[in-house]
Amino acid sequence: MKTGGRKAGTLNKVTKDIRLLLKDLINQEIESFPTYLSTLSPKDRMEVLVKILPYVLPKQTDISFSDSLVINIPPKQWAESEKH
Numbered sequence: 001m002k003t004g005g006r007k008a009g010t011l012n013k014v015t016k017d018i019r020l021l022l023k024d025l026i027n028q029e030i031e032s033f034p035t036y037l038s039t040l041s042p043k044d045r046m047e048v049l050v051k052i053l054p055y056v057l058p059k060q061t062d063i064s065f066s067d068s069l070v071i072n073i074p075p076k077q078w079a080e081s082e083k084h
Contacts, residue, residue: 037045
């Protein structure tokens with residue numbers, strides 16, 4: 001049986017301090033990002049933007065349907081469901 005110490009899930013002080021430091025650093029970099037981008041060549045600017053894109057927009061996934069799946073909804077129900 002464990003006694004004392006941190007509660008489960010509580011960050012230790014060093015981890016908490018490092019995260020705050022990194023958060024402040026990232027916020028400073030984000031503020032100067034447009035200036036940094038303007039110094040790059042168009043090719044380099046696009047490479048940077050493509051690399052950060054997955055962090056800004058969610059990744060799209062393909063949805064495929066099987067030919068064996070059949071959903072039969074009468075047209076009358078379509079019209080009624082669109083009213084709601």
